Amino acid sequence: MIVFDLKCGTGHVFEAWFGSSAAYEAQRAARQVECPLCGDAEVAKAVMAPAVSGKGNRVADAPTPARMKAMMTMLASKQAELLASSRWVGGAFADRARAMHLGDEAPEPIHGQASLAEARALVEDGVAVLPLPLPVTPPDTIN
Structure with a gap:
């Protein structure tokens, strides 16, 4: 192959x-x-970078399980901090983000849900959006 x-x-x-x-x-x-x-x-x-394998003795460069856990904890903490300072807009995310981009709404930090097609359309339209690295439980489903 x-x-x-x-x-x-x-x-x-x-x-x-x-x-x-x-x-x-x-x-x-x-x-x-x-x-x-x-x-x-x-x-x-397309132009491709050559696949050059490194030395086999570079195991020390691989992250340890403890380091991976620390990185995931830091990532989860940062995401929680960002979510706390933004507003959940649920399924209206794509419409709200586009409205803010076009100046129809005042800009504010928001988070919500968008389909893959909606996210692609936002990116193609130049709207600055990013997927969250970790899953988010919508506030209306939390007991």
Whole structure:
């Protein structure tokens, strides 16, 4: 198997696996390779960084379970701090974020829920949004 970074005609870069370079070329020629984001079948290989493996004796660089736990605790703490200083808007998140971006509403820190399609549309429209790294329980479901 071989992995290629591919780029569609609209500029989306994505990764795809093929049995060989010949298999990629045959599928591309038959227009069987499409961009998973927009469905464009005009794809070509994107520039890829070479896969250079490091020395096998670099185990000391790997995070220990204790370090991973400390990092996750810090991340959860920071996320909780940010959520405490923002307002839950639930499923209205995409509409509210877009309204603030367009100046129809006063800007304020908010968090809520958006579908993948809504989040992509916000990003494409230049709205500054980020997914939260850890799951959030909506306030109306907490006992």
